[in-house]
Amino acid sequence: MDLTEAEARRRFTESPSAVLATADADGRPHAVPVVHIVIGDHVYIAIDDKPKKMSDPLRLKRLRNIAANPQVCVLAEFYDEDWTYLWWVRADGIARVISFDDGPEGLLGAFHDRHPFHATQPPSGPVVDVEVTRWTGWAFSVL
Amino acid sequence: MDLTEAEARRRFTESPSAVLATADADGRPHAVPVVHIVIGDHVYIAIDDKPKKMSDPLRLKRLRNIAANPQVCVLAEFYDEDWTYLWWVRADGIARVISFDDGPEGLLGAFHDRHPFHATQPPSGPVVDVEVTRWTGWAFSVL
Numbered sequence: 703m704d705l706t707e708a709e710a711r712r713r714f715t716e717s718p719s720a721v722l723a724t725a726d727a728d729g730r731p732h733a734v735p736v737v738h739i740v741i742g743d744h745v746y747i748a749i750d751d752k753p754k755k756m757s758d759p760l761r762l763k764r765l766r767n768i769a770a771n772p773q774v775c776v777l778a779e780f781y782d783e784d785w786t787y788l789w790w791v792r793a794d795g796i797a798r799v800i801s802f803d804d805g806p807e808g809l810l811g812a813f814h815d816r817h818p819f820h821a822t823q824p825p826s827g828p829v830v831d832v833e834v835t836r837w838t839g840w841a842f843s844v845l
Numbered sequence: 846m847d848l849t850e851a852e853a854r855r856r857f858t859e860s861p862s863a864v865l866a867t868a869d870a871d872g873r874p875h876a877v878p879v880v881h882i883v884i885g886d887h888v889y890i891a892i893d894d895k896p897k898k899m900s901d902p903l904r905l906k907r908l909r910n911i912a913a914n915p916q917v918c919v920l921a922e923f924y925d926e927d928w929t930y931l932w933w934v935r936a937d938g939i940a941r942v943i944s945f946d947d948g949p950e951g952l953l954g955a956f957h958d959r960h961p962f963h964a965t966q967p968p969s970g971p972v973v974d975v976e977v978t979r980w981t982g983w984a985f986s987v988l
Contacts, residue, residue: 719924723866723874731866731874733920735933777876781862785962790878819928 703844705791710839714791715740717778718817722747722830724767724774724797734764736830737820738776739812745776745793745832746805748813748825759827760799768797774832789841795834805829846987848934853982857934858883860921861960865890865973867910867917867940877907879973880963881919882955888919888936888975889948891956891968902970903942911940917975934982938975948972 705713714720722736736747749759759765768774774797779790802810802825809829813820848856857863865879879890892902902908911917917940922933945953945968952972956963 718926721864721866721876721920721922723864723876723918725868725872725874727872728916729868729870729872729914730916730937731868731918733864733866733876733918733935735920735922735924735931771872773871773873775866775874775876777864777878779864779878781878783861783961785960788878792876794873817928818926 703841705789705839705841705844707837709844710791710837711740713789713839714778714793714837717780717791720776720778722764722774722776724764725771726767727770732763732767736776737813737817739809739816741806741809743834745795745834746809747776747830747832748820749827749829750825764830765799765828768799768830772796772798776832786842789839791837791839793832793834794836794838795832797830797832799828800831802829805831846984848932848982848984848987850980852987853934853980854883856932856982857921857936857980860923860934863919863921865907865917865919867907868914869910870913875906875910879919880956880960882952882959884949884952884955886977888938888977889952890919890973890975891963892970892972893968907973908942908971911942911973915939915941919975929985932982932984934980936975936977937979938977940973940975942971943974945972948974
């Protein structure tokens with residue numbers, strides 16, 4: 703059944719990970735797992751990749767796609783073999799690439815607090831800032 | 846580290862679920878959780894939604910997107926709070942929408958055998974047939 707917007711936001715916010723879908727200028731989709739923080743109507747996504755082959759993280763495909771086409775979709779979901787537990791939430795919006803300095807106060811700390819890995823190895827790259835225009839969600843059953 | 850194509854295929858094939866990313870004619874991405882079967886270089890995705898509001902499943906956004914733009918990306922991934930277990934595999938390809946009758950022999954049975962839910966409620970809708978042109982994958986560490 704469809705989730706209310708409030709319940710969709712709650713589940714999305716609490717989900718430890720999500721998938722970021724972008725598309726390039728030719729409309730070719732690209733999906734990658736991400737970690738995120740929700741503040742208001744913005745989803746912030748840390749870029750943790752330290753690509754061996756590229757010194758400039760802005761060359762990452764997801765960031766090149768956003769530069770060419772800022773429309774993005776971020777999906778949080780839960781899978782279990784017992785499908786009565788399934789749910790997903792989709793945040794559709796417009797993305798831009800910023801630095802932590804350009805983000806809201808406390809953003810870096812929020813990533814630190816959220817993920818044990820970030821506590822020891824803070825995200826240092828660019829940040830994807832998604833202004834969400836639509837929250838939608840579904841659950842097999844709402845408990 | 847990057848996965849070999851063989852290891853990427855193996856992990857993708859064994860993953861119980863995945864995310865299908867499509868984009869519409871305007872390049873707006875759309876992501877949805879899916880279950881899949883891999884046969885050769887094809888990923889088959891069952892459409893289980895029985896949308897209350899639509900009698901025609903072809904009106905589902907993911908299928909309308911494929912009709913407008915057959916380029917798709919299917920992502921299988923594993924998340925754990927201990928990031929040393931993280932991995933993902935991406936299958937990029939070209940999709941078309943078929944029926945089970947048009948698929949390879951044994952396809953419906955493969956979904957039955959794979960998912961307990963499908964054993965009692967077989968998928969009956971259309972099937973997304975993705976011809977994969979590229980398998981790529983990454984794991985934090987390869988055990």
